Amino acid sequence: MNRNLQLIWNGLIPENPIFRLALSLCPSVAVTTSVKNGLMLGLAVVFVQVFSSCTVALFRSYINPRIRIPAYVLIIALWVSVIDMILPVVSPAVYKEVALFVKLIVAFAIIISRLELFASKEPFVPSFFDGFGMGIGFLFGLCLIGAIRELSGAGTLYGFDVLGFRPLLVMILPAGGFFVIGFIMAGMNYIEYKLTGKIPSAGGAH
Amino acid sequence: MKTLRLVSTAIAIVILLLASMPAFADFALKGSFEKDKSIKLFFGMPVDETWATNKANYTVYEKTDPDILMPVESIALDAPRTTVTLTFKEPLNQTSEYVVDVKDLTSAGKVVGSGTFTVKKSQVSVLLGIIIGAMLINNFVFTKYLGLCIFFGVSQKKETAIGMGITFTLVMILSAIMCWALYSFVLLPLNLSFLKIIVFIGTVSIFVQAVDTILRKINPYLFKRLGVYLVLIVTNCIILAVPLLNADSAAGPFESLSLGVGAGVGFAIALFLMACVREKLEVCRVPATFVGLPIAFIVAGLFALAFLGFSGLSIF
Known part of the structure; x- marks a missing residue:
């Protein structure tokens, strides 16, 4: 397989930021009460991840390794400020619900960890695809959790009434997000166990 | 007489x-x-x-x-x-x-x-209301889902949970005050409030780095106990969320301070409670696919359900 496609696939499933690496868990619980919110924040993360990966890859030879972390943080903060000004214009209603988390993308561990592990060592093009893959993986995770919670909690999907009743109200309450992620993680562990015969150790702590 | x-x-x-x-x-x-x-x-x-x-x-x-x-x-x-x-x-x-x-x-x-x-409410009851609100009713971990990365990362042992809780509360209070001062004395008069994300994250990381350096020189014993947690604090979203929330609600110095105290203590409580359960979980027989993070998430969900009970609380 082409290496660029490989990088995207890698971010989507084998190193999925939420379920595999267990990074950036806060937004994956907080904004996933509906698919729409998850989609919007996911797109914002894709944007920030791709642009900061590219920026770091372009300037990697100019950044002194001793001050690389502050430099990365400032680069991320720059792109977050940009998306924070674009989103309220594009979709004011959704932005109102995810506003705090769009600003908090700065503190998402996934973005800075990709800059540190990948973009600071690789040239522009692979960095772009790695950033894109990770962003898409994150978007996929948010939408999956959002779909499960919205369908079981409110009986709707992307705002359309699907079931006509509310099977499990607890799912859109704060607690529901924790349950859904716990069960999806366990489910992925189970699938991997059936396929490979061993239980993978859960990802990094944060 | x-x-x-x-x-x-x-x-x-x-x-x-x-x-x-x-x-x-x-x-x-x-x-x-x-x-x-x-x-x-x-x-x-x-x-x-x-x-x-x-x-x-x-x-x-x-x-x-x-x-x-x-x-x-x-x-x-x-x-x-x-x-x-x-x-x-x-x-x-x-x-x-x-x-x-x-x-x-x-x-x-x-x-x-x-x-x-x-x-009118008296100032004291407003401030106490903010503290109790951030600590229990809107606990940052269980109802606003902030700081989860650290929350799952360091809640494996009671001792580390206490160390992290104390360090975090102190840093939180000081950085809330500092960000408030920067925002209202520098950013607002210069009409630069769109830069607040960059300024706040910069302030927090410089402050943490400074505390790290000073503590290492002045009190090596304390540094040994709390130093490891300092670096982790920068990646905690609560520390950035509190100044942002303060800036959005145009809070005064005392309101900012109270939100910082409430958020810090609330996080410490959540961390300690979680560590108590996870220490017990170590000796429990958990289904193999649930070992580690999945079961920790389920426990956190149960805590979040319990914290819903605080939602009607109004003392002040």
């Missing part, structure tokens, strides 16, 4: 107090917030029911916007007819001051006069 003197002094003081109290000619103008939608007025004398339940007699507005009148939805008079509870359609902002104008107060059939009530 001595007790007699004491008693007589006490009586004298009581008489003095009674004499210095205002006469009831103009009625006592005191009001207070009830639930989030109602205001209670104390008249200090029985009022007529037909007058008291007429909505046209009350004009209510927020002191900062006298043009916007609050529509009264229902009025309730209590049994001795001295207290009236006004209920509004919209929830009131309990941190601001409301003015209630009362027209032609009628008692025992004759008009006594008009008056103005000011309804």
Whole structure:
């Protein structure tokens, strides 16, 4: 397989930021009460991840390794400020619900960890695809959790009434997000166990 | 002899107090917030029911916007007819001051006069409300889902949880104050508030780095205990969320400080509770696919359900 496609696939499933690496868990619980919110924040993360990966890859030879972390943080903060000004214009209603988390993308561990592990060592093009893959993986995770919670909690999907009743109200309450992620993680562990015969150790702590 | 003197002094003081109290000619103008939608007025004398339940007699507005009148939805008079509870359609902002104008107060059939009530919470109760709110009702971990990365990362042992909780609370309080000062003295006057994300994250990371360096020199023992957690704090979203929330709500210095205290202590509580459970989980037989993070998530979900119970709490 082409290496660029490989990088995207890698971010989507084998190193999925939420379920595999267990990074950036806060937004994956907080904004996933509906698919729409998850989609919007996911797109914002894709944007920030791709642009900061590219920026770091372009300037990697100019950044002194001793001050690389502050430099990365400032680069991320720059792109977050940009998306924070674009989103309220594009979709004011959704932005109102995810506003705090769009600003908090700065503190998402996934973005800075990709800059540190990948973009600071690789040239522009692979960095772009790695950033894109990770962003898409994150978007996929948010939408999956959002779909499960919205369908079981409110009986709707992307705002359309699907079931006509509310099977499990607890799912859109704060607690529901924790349950859904716990069960999806366990489910992925189970699938991997059936396929490979061993239980993978859960990802990094944060 | 001595007790007699004491008693007589006490009586004298009581008489003095009674004499210095205002006469009831103009009625006592005191009001207070009830639930989030109602205001209670104390008249200090029985009022007529037909007058008291007429909505046209009350004009209510927020002191900062006298043009916007609050529509009264229902009025309730209590049994001795001295207290009236006004209920509004919209929830009131309990941190601001409301003015209630009362027209032609009628008692025992004759008009006594008009008056103005000011309804305000005392500063202390507002601040305590913010602290309790951030600590329990809107706990940052269990109802706002912030700081989860650190929360799952360092809640494996009670000892590390306590160390992290203390370090985090201290850094949180100081950085909330610092970000407030920067925002209101530098960013707002220069119209640079769109830069707040960059400035806040920069401030927090510089501050953490400074604490790290200073502590290493001044108190190596404390550094050994708490140093490892310092680096982790920068990746905690609560530390960035609190200054951002303060900036959005235009909070004053004391409100910012209280939100910082509430967020820090709330996070420490959550961390400690979680560590207690996870230590026990180590010796439990958990299904193999759930070992590690999945079961920790389920436990956190149960905690979040329990913390929902605080949602109706209003002490102040």
